[in-house]
Amino acid sequence: MTVLTVNGVNQVVDAPGDTRLLWVIREHLRLTGTKFGCGLGLCGACTVHLNGEAVRSCQVEIADAEGAMITTIEGLNGGQGGHPVQQAWLELQVPQCGYCQSGQMMNAAAFLAANPSPSDSEIIEAQQGNICRCITYNRIKTAIRRASDIMQGA
Amino acid sequence: MTKHMKKIGNFSRRQVLVGSAAGAGLVIGYSILPQAVDSASKAIAAGNWDHQQYLTMDADGKAYVYVTKCEIGQHVGTALAQAVAEELEINWEDVNVIYPDSHAKWGLMITGGSWSVNWTFDRNSRIGASARIALIETGAKMLGASPNNCYAKNSSVISNDGRSVSYKDILSKNTIDRTFSEEEMKAIKLKSFGEYSIVGQSKLPFDLPGKIDGSAKYGSDVFVPNMVYGIPVPNPVRWGAIPQSVDESEAKKIDGYVGAYVEKNGFARINTGYVVAFGETIWAAMNAAKALKIKWDLGENKNVSSEDIRNESVRLQEDPSSGFLWVLEGDTEEAMNNASTKHSAVYETSIAYHGCHEPMNCTAYEKDGIWHLHGGNQWQSMAQPTAAAALGVEADKVVCHQYLAGTGFGRRTEPDNFVLAAQCSKHLGGRPVKLMFTREQDMQFDFHRTPTYQVVEGGVEFGRMIAMNHDVVAGWSTKRAAPGFMPDSVDKKGKVDQFSTNGSDHWYDIPNHKVRSINNELSDKALPVGFLRAVAPSWTFWAVESFIDEMAKKAGEDPLAFRIAHLTANGKNAGSPPNSVGGANRLKNALLVAAGRAGYGVKPLGANEGMGIACVSSQERGSPTWTACVAEVKVDPNSGDLTVKKVTVAMDVGTAVNPEGVKKQIEGSTLHGISLALYEDMTMRNGSIEQTNYDTWTPMRLDQAPEVETIIIQNGHYPAGTGEPATTVVAPAIANAIENAIGARVRSIPMTPEKIKSALREA
Ligand code: FES
Ligand code: FES
Numbered sequence: 001m002t003v004l005t006v007n008g009v010n011q012v013v014d015a016p017g018d019t020r021l022l023w024v025i026r027e028h029l030r031l032t033g034t035k036f037g038c039g040l041g042l043c044g045a046c047t048v049h050l051n052g053e054a055v056r057s058c059q060v061e062i063a064d065a066e067g068a069m070i071t072t073i074e075g076l077n078g079g080q081g082g083h084p085v086q087q088a089w090l091e092l093q094v095p096q097c098g099y100c101q102s103g104q105m106m107n108a109a110a111f112l113a114a115n116p117s118p119s120d121s122e123i124i125e126a127q128q129g130n131i132c133r134c135i136t137y138n139r140i141k142t143a144i145r146r147a148s149d150i151m152q153g154a
Numbered sequence: 155m156t157k158h159m160k161k162i163g164n165f166s167r168r169q170v171l172v173g174s175a176a177g178a179g180l181v182i183g184y185s186i187l188p189q190a191v192d193s194a195s196k197a198i199a200a201g202n203w204d205h206q207q208y209l210t211m212d213a214d215g216k217a218y219v220y221v222t223k224c225e226i227g228q229h230v231g232t233a234l235a236q237a238v239a240e241e242l243e244i245n246w247e248d249v250n251v252i253y254p255d256s257h258a259k260w261g262l263m264i265t266g267g268s269w270s271v272n273w274t275f276d277r278n279s280r281i282g283a284s285a286r287i288a289l290i291e292t293g294a295k296m297l298g299a300s301p302n303n304c305y306a307k308n309s310s311v312i313s314n315d316g317r318s319v320s321y322k323d324i325l326s327k328n329t330i331d332r333t334f335s336e337e338e339m340k341a342i343k344l345k346s347f348g349e350y351s352i353v354g355q356s357k358l359p360f361d362l363p364g365k366i367d368g369s370a371k372y373g374s375d376v377f378v379p380n381m382v383y384g385i386p387v388p389n390p391v392r393w394g395a396i397p398q399s400v401d402e403s404e405a406k407k408i409d410g411y412v413g414a415y416v417e418k419n420g421f422a423r424i425n426t427g428y429v430v431a432f433g434e435t436i437w438a439a440m441n442a443a444k445a446l447k448i449k450w451d452l453g454e455n456k457n458v459s460s461e462d463i464r465n466e467s468v469r470l471q472e473d474p475s476s477g478f479l480w481v482l483e484g485d486t487e488e489a490m491n492n493a494s495t496k497h498s499a500v501y502e503t504s505i506a507y508h509g510c511h512e513p514m515n516c517t518a519y520e521k522d523g524i525w526h527l528h529g530g531n532q533w534q535s536m537a538q539p540t541a542a543a544a545l546g547v548e549a550d551k552v553v554c555h556q557y558l559a560g561t562g563f564g565r566r567t568e569p570d571n572f573v574l575a576a577q578c579s580k581h582l583g584g585r586p587v588k589l590m591f592t593r594e595q596d597m598q599f600d601f602h603r604t605p606t607y608q609v610v611e612g613g614v615e616f617g618r619m620i621a622m623n624h625d626v627v628a629g630w631s632t633k634r635a636a637p638g639f640m641p642d643s644v645d646k647k648g649k650v651d652q653f654s655t656n657g658s659d660h661w662y663d664i665p666n667h668k669v670r671s672i673n674n675e676l677s678d679k680a681l682p683v684g685f686l687r688a689v690a691p692s693w694t695f696w697a698v699e700s701f702i703d704e705m706a707k708k709a710g711e712d713p714l715a716f717r718i719a720h721l722t723a724n725g726k727n728a729g730s731p732p733n734s735v736g737g738a739n740r741l742k743n744a745l746l747v748a749a750g751r752a753g754y755g756v757k758p759l760g761a762n763e764g765m766g767i768a769c770v771s772s773q774e775r776g777s778p779t780w781t782a783c784v785a786e787v788k789v790d791p792n793s794g795d796l797t798v799k800k801v802t803v804a805m806d807v808g809t810a811v812n813p814e815g816v817k818k819q820i821e822g823s824t825l826h827g828i829s830l831a832l833y834e835d836m837t838m839r840n841g842s843i844e845q846t847n848y849d850t851w852t853p854m855r856l857d858q859a860p861e862v863e864t865i866i867i868q869n870g871h872y873p874a875g876t877g878e879p880a881t882t883v884v885a886p887a888i889a890n891a892i893e894n895a896i897g898a899r900v901r902s903i904p905m906t907p908e909k910i911k912s913a914l915r916e917a
Binding site for chain 2: 134
């Protein structure tokens with residue numbers, strides 16, 4: 001048994017310790033906002049926060065996540081929704097199919113928490129690992145800048 | 155072709171029934187059996203209302219628009235609901251969309267070809283209008299007024315003397331029973347461009363909020379009690395491999411392993427046999443899929459490589475007896491003899507992969523004699539009967555349940571994942587199976603875009619092209635997926651796959667024009683090939699628009715002026731209503747807009763920088779979306795590294811139902827086109843796709859996305875499809891820009907740095 005703290009709730013999970021966190025989040029806990037894209041840490045669709053840091057949950061074994069604060073898209077902003085990143089994503093109508101976007105927003109939220117007013121090249125570098133096959137990259141760039149403005153109260 | 159598809163798409167038009175039970179809202183739909191039902195409310199009372207119901211309203215006055223399409227990122231439901239709401243005169247807040255299960259009554263359920271809005275706008279407008287008329291008639295009675303003295307606005311019926319009754323009041327207090335004959339439906343006068351208040355607004359897509367808070371439900375998010383997970387083991391050869399035996403000893407050690415399904419027969423046109431590992435958890439199934447030791451018969455394609463497919467194309471093209479004619483006008487041979495400037499060139503494209511970000515999946519189970527298949531699907535009319543055939547049941551014993559899809563790009567028109575999931579569930583006695591492709595499986599087991607090989611030859615006399623010969627060698631996806639859709643060749647000698655050839659019948663005036671369409675059967679067999687976003691125009695315009703540029707330069711003409719000189723809208727290029735009205739003049743206009751906006755030929759550029767132009771009429775001559783593009787590039791001649799600095803796309807969409815939605819489709823499809831043109835290389839070796847995941851197959855990343863400026867041209871003509879055309883226009887614009895930057899012509903997609911360097915050596 002592994003105890004995981006997901007979005008502030010302790011969850012007892014009956015799964016082998018090497019099970020990837022992604023599958024426990026999605027298929028055991030049914031928090032399906034987190035997505036599978038590659039399983040190799042190459043695309044960022046599975047991005048969640050581990051103690052506030054963006055990680056690829058398809059690469060994290062649940063045994064290593066015990067005791068950590070895990071946040072998924074459903075728990076962003078204390079589960080209230082409306083995180084500045086989500087506000088900006090809605091304002092700019094970023095998603096098309098939407099499949100990559102939870103991962104995009106989780107990655108951007110952690111990045112902006114660490115670097116609230118980034119340069120354009122810092123944004124590009126930070127978001128480089130998140131693939132979008134609808135190729136909404138330009139709106140993602142603009143939305144991250146907009147979210148940063150919202151966070152500064154603009 | 156569009157005409158042909160349309161006939162299948164819509165049953166021949168019948169009466170429209172608008173009706174209700176007392177105080178219980180309203181249903182509006184085309185009767186599918188006109189002789190059986192003459193009244194909507196009678197049918198409802200008898201409990202046998204079962205029609206093509208495109209709209210319902212509840213007693214609260216809320217409207218539900220039925221969308222038989224798949225949401226693959228294009229927000230199609232929103233645009234189609236806008237068409238209904240416009241004529242219904244309903245407050246937008248009162249509108250919702252529903253994606254119904256598959257049923258024969260819907261006719262053709264397909265999402266592709268940029269057809270959705272184009273095919274459905276008129277119908278949905280009329281559905282909304284018929285409901286409005288019935289509401290006005292009933293509301294007028296309540297007001298004691300004549301319907302002629304009443305109108306509808308903001309979810310109410312209002313009399314000319316200013317009294318009003320809300321839709322909610324009308325629907326909660328009346329029984330409505332109104333039948334519109336086919337003639338009456340046709341005679342309804344719809345609003346025209348300039349009179350719209352909901353059409354033309356960038357309404358927030360219904361599917362958007364759920365994609366931001368994580369609540370959106372895709373096929374892979376389905377859960378059914380007691381389900382097991384199924385993970386297919388990638389076949390070692392894409393087509394032809396058959397599992398002989400499976401050693402489960404290692405898999406059996408895995409906690410939660412359920413078993414393996416070894417299918418040695420496969421299913422026609424879908425696969426030749428496969429192995430699926432089952433687990434109580436997905437982790438168990440994934441580990442088991444790796445642990446199974448399988449002996450395979452590798453089949454006839456075990457040695458096929460990309461080079462073999464290419465060599466076969468070259469051989470076929472060189473054989474004058476190959477192929478069938480798609481276009482034949484004038485006498486190209488004689489005209490070529492008369493031309494003073496001649497040119498010929500070979501254009502190629504590699505294998506391409508759909509790369510849906512949500513890998514293929516489907517959840518299947520049997521309940522009370524009905525098989526339920528859950529997942530995002532672009533062609534339910536194919537998935538339902540094919541799965542039924544694989545299960546050995548009647549088609550009406552299978553129901554496909556629609557979900558959001560994490561991109562589609564045509565991949566989800568294939569029924570394979572639905573068939574596989576159904577077979578897996580049958581194997582387990584109807585137990586629910588959630589079948590999920592890994593990325594590796596999805597990449598190998600795609601129905602890839604065929605590699606293509608095209609030879610174009612042309613001749614110019616006095617500044618005008620008098621001849622064009624065009625050979626298109628490709629795999630023919632329609633031959634596998636829907637052979638009945640293939641039209642006769644122009645010389646009636648055989649069938650041609652239009653979805654492998656269209657686009658080559660372009661809108662330039664060239665009096666002597668011949669297109670030969672040649673089927674590379676090795677490509678069909680070894681891959682086999684499918685439909686990838688925009689399909690044939692992705693390669694035919696690659697050839698046509700590269701060649702026109704080359705031909706212009708060889709004849710000493712400016713590529714923009716040369717194009718314009720040939721876009722005269724004469725004869726067959728004059729176009730016809732509704733879809734292609736205006737003809738080549740609209741393409742010329744788009745070209746001028748893009749060129750003017752980007753500053754083509756005017757903007758100062760640095761060393762090794764260039765601009766290239768191209769224009770297309772994708773998808774088909776019957777449903778063109780007039781699109782032009784200017785690409786601005788910088789090339790490093792030493793490394794061959796290419797930077798696309800900016801692309802400008804002008805698209806004449808006639809009427810933009812949801813302008814922000816259109817803009818997003820143009821942005822996404824433009825960048826997808828660039829990704830295909832530069833980064834998405836794919837190769838076959840030993841009958842197998844060599845790339846396995848996002849490390850070896852490398853689509854565009856964020857730092858590679860140039861600025862895309864979109865210009866939406868509206869002129870009130872009928873709405874055109876916007877999801878695909880831009881995909882087809884960027885590649886030739888980039889190749890033309892590269893030549894203008896460094897004087898080297900690249901004629902092979904993807905345009906990698908190596909190919910750019912080698913083109914430079916040849917320049
Ligand atoms: S699924 Fe984890 S990075 Fe792609
Ligand atoms: S929005 Fe579709 S993959 Fe990013």
